[in-house]
Each structure stands twice: as C-alpha cells, then as structure tokens.
Amino acid sequence: MNLQMNEPLPGFDRPLDFLRACHRRLKACLETLERLQAHVPDHGADAEAQAAAQRLLTYFNASAPHHHADEDQDLFPRLKRLGNHPGCHPRLPDWLDRLTAEHATLENGWSRLEPALLDIAEGRDASLDDAADWVEQYRRHLALEEEAVLPLAEHLLDADQCRAIGQSMARRRALEPEPHG
DSSP, rough: OOOOOSOOOOOOHHHHHHHHHHHHHHHHHHHHHHHHHHHHHHHHHOOOHHHHHHHHHHHHIIIHHHHHHIIIIIIHHHHHHTHHHHHHTTTHHHHHHHHHHHHHHHHHHHHHHHHHHHHHTOOOOOEEEEEEEEHHHHHHHHHHHIIIIHHHHHHHHHHHHHHHHHHHHHHHOOOOOOOOO
C-alpha cells in the first residue's frame, strides 16, 4: 500500500501544472484507499494498514483542502469571468458550478471516512465499506477537471492570470511564490 508521493511538484509559477501534479497525488491516494479497503478485512489494522491510513489522513487533512481552495477561490472564479471569451466552451460555467458543489460533497464524504481511518491508524480494526463510492465519485470529479477544465484554462488564462493564481496558491500554503523570469 505504498502511496507514491515522491513526484516533485512544479513551482507556483506553473499553477496549472501544479494542479495536475496534485491530481496525480490524489489519484495515488485513491488507489491506496482502495488497497487499504481490501487489505483490512484479511489483515486487520496491521502496521502496513496503520501507515497507509496515516498517509491518507495527512494528505486529505492538509493538502486536499488547499487544492480545493486553489480551484474554488482562484482558478474557477477567473475562468467564470472569461465565460464570454470566444474560445470558452459553453458548458464551462455549469462545469465550474458542478465542480465547486462536488468539492463540498467530497469533503463531507471524507468526514465520514476519516473516523475509520483514524481507528486504523491507531491499530483498531474499522470498516471502509463506504470508501468505494467516494473513490468513484472523486475519480469522476478529477476526470472532468483533467479532461475539460484544465485544458480550457491553459487556452483561456494569460500569463498574468496564471501568475496571480500561483501567488495566491503559495500564500495559501504560507510560502513565498517563486520569482519569475
């Protein structure tokens, strides 16, 4: 149940690439959660399960909320303002509304999974029966972002808008944005 988090993240000067890297990490977490769900019934909350649960707790309690805020507070509002741009897909505003609403749904789903993961991380057996639906919902969410929204963002956002997004992302994490060219 090794969670692959070794990929270096791009700098905040490349916010769309940073978001894509976050998506890859989220997908790795979802795979780990699926493996953990299959592991626990046969092996209980053994050391491997405890370590995997702790990694998931760390990621979804720290990084995932930042990622959702990056999109909800920075990327999506800027894209919404470009809704009349000639290169904009007519469904983009609906997609952005849907994705924002899904963030709240996914966070609620996490709050239902978190107690079981806390138990497992502390060596107590717990059921992750509800994880499969949440994982599938998260995958559909990420697919829309990856296949539709981020490609449009690359097309619609200019360098100044990307720089502003990256600076906000860095501030959210209490980091200084990287200097640019």
